[in-house]
Amino acid sequence: MHQSNDYFMTLPERTVERLSEYRRSLLQCLEEGKTHIFSHELANLHHNTAVQVRRDIMFIGYTSMQRKGYDVRELVDVIGEILDSEMGLNVAVIGIGNLGRAFTTYFVGKRSKLNIIATFDVDTTKIDRVISGVKCYPLSRLKEVVETHQISIAILTVPADSASEVAAQLVEAGIKGLMNFTTIPLNVPNEVFLDEYDMITSLEKVAYFVKSPRE
Amino acid sequence: MHQSNDYFMTLPERTVERLSEYRRSLLQCLEEGKTHIFSHELANLHHNTAVQVRRDIMFIGYTSMQRKGYDVRELVDVIGEILDSEMGLNVAVIGIGNLGRAFTTYFVGKRSKLNIIATFDVDTTKIDRVISGVKCYPLSRLKEVVETHQISIAILTVPADSASEVAAQLVEAGIKGLMNFTTIPLNVPNEVFLDEYDMITSLEKVAYFVKSPRE
DNA sequence: GAAATATTGTTAATTAAATCACAGCTTCGA
DNA sequence: TCGAAGCTGTGATTTAATTAACAATATTTC
Structure with missing residues (x-):
């Protein structure tokens, strides 16, 4: 059938x-x-x-x-x-501010072949805490944790000024897919799949079409 | 020139x-x-x-x-x-959970013709508090506040189960543009500009292309 | 069981977006 | 002052995505 x-x-x-x-x-x-x-x-x-x-x-x-x-x-x-990978894919959220938490919370408990298994932050008060069921690691351990847990996808929700640097570290750590929620356009090698979502741009687009409706 | x-x-x-x-x-x-x-x-x-x-x-x-x-x-x-409207456009964030806060915080302080001037929630502990510099109103006052403040754009970040209902209220209140961050697809009249962003879909897309790179 | 109806699968046409290709200015260097 | 070089603006082409159109097939109705 x-x-x-x-x-x-x-x-x-x-x-x-x-x-x-x-x-x-x-x-x-x-x-x-x-x-x-x-x-x-x-x-x-x-x-x-x-x-x-x-x-x-x-x-x-x-x-x-x-x-x-x-x-x-x-x-x-x-x-x-x-859509799914046989054995599932492991995901990390980088930067656990409001947006990172929103994302993590959305996902936890969803039956899915995508497992958020780590979050990262620089804020030492967050390190080792469990947020929405996921443990938070210091950014300094990024490469190590990505490798040992075979994380292939990263969600980037860090502040704009560290976006490029962290993205480079992620590529270096061997990430395969990257969702960029910062407002900084990133350059990554071709073999890394990059998806960018820029809230400010989206809102400005809505504003434009509110002002100038088509037809 | x-x-x-x-x-x-x-x-x-x-x-x-x-x-x-x-x-x-x-x-x-x-x-x-x-x-x-x-x-x-x-x-x-x-x-x-x-x-x-x-x-x-x-x-x-x-x-x-x-x-x-x-x-x-x-x-x-x-x-x-x-892109900009002469007099600027007023924006409201509906549902002030993690995502709503992320959005509001991103925007505050940005020089811009777009002003987030109200947030809404059902949680009574949030009502009347000022979050990221913006006052939070009860959802029950939606129509009234939208009308008096001439809010033309709404950012919808409420839980999935109330999404459709709240969207209908927004349309009824005369909103002109709507950004839907919930995972529920919305139906709005044609004259309302709708932009939808679904985090789960985006992540599943990234996962697909990580699994099956093009070329 | 034949005609009418409802729904799919797919080829063809259309529309929207991105890219190519190149003529035309401007400036620079000799 | 003339030719070469560097960029822009845009018509023509290509590619990607959507929509139209319809034959094929299963189901219901009479």
Whole structure:
């Protein structure tokens, strides 16, 4: 009933994002006892069209029972095969201020193949404390801890003035993916996947479109 | 020396974002006493190409002294004319947990045409306290405060289970732009500009590309 | 069991964004 | 003063993402 494409192929970035979102809605459906779902229903749960949903699902090679909609359980599993790593990935949060805590708290308790297993900070009063269930290490031990715990993803929420330096240390420590929440654009080698989110830019964008609506 | 296009035209979304980022780099340049900048220099500060920078600047109708690079001061001003509203816009943060505080703190003290002038929460211990310089109101007074303070943008950082309800109240209160940081996709009328950022999705995306690098 | 209906999977068309390619100024060096 | 070099501004092209259009298929209805 499903057939994953055996030759290698990376998905479009936006499709990956949507799959992650679909999965969460689908899990919600399961909890509510819903076993099948139509493309237009899934589309309505996001702001999105039925065609887009079908196209995304086509990308991952899943195919439904015609006319009954998609089997929710199966679809969740197939998305899992695509998004998750077999053995899970370890994640660290660097800088445990408000944003770092927000992120950590959001994640803890979520069933997931992504485990936040360490936080780091320079503030000595935080060191060795357990925040949202995760132990805080001093930044000076970054490389050591990243290596011993095989941490492959880092969430960077340090103050702007240390962003570049810490990012360099992370790369040096062998991190593979980096989410940058600071307002400093980072340069990392090509093999490190970098995702940047800049709150100030996002807010200024919203402001622009509030001022100048399209159409 | 500069000529803004007098007929109306909204910019591409990505261009708006980059302009916001350029402006911050440019302000940094000013502080360092740098008065002119070449497109390739600005490109290097972001991870970006010189053509892209020139194209973005072309969109806003600014044109440099040939061969001297762009006048930093002028460029900052022109970007300001595009992005900023004359009289500024008022912003509220809804839900003052870790994320709400992170956002508020980031913003306070930033010279800007965007003023965070209220926060809201249900937690009665927070009401009337001043957090990062901004007063916290009870959610029950949302509509009243939004109207009297002419708040046009809201940052939604409430827990998932109240997201939809609060969003509806915001729309009802006449908000014009909404940044959704909850993991619940929202439906708002077309005239409200909606920007969604989902941390879980972003992290899952990074994980996917760490697992399956492109090329 | 034939016609009408609902939904998927996919090819083709469209739109949006990024990149290429190059003409045209300006300044510099001789 | 002339040629070379360095950047900009922009039309043309390419690439990526979205949307339209529709044939194929399963289900229901009569």
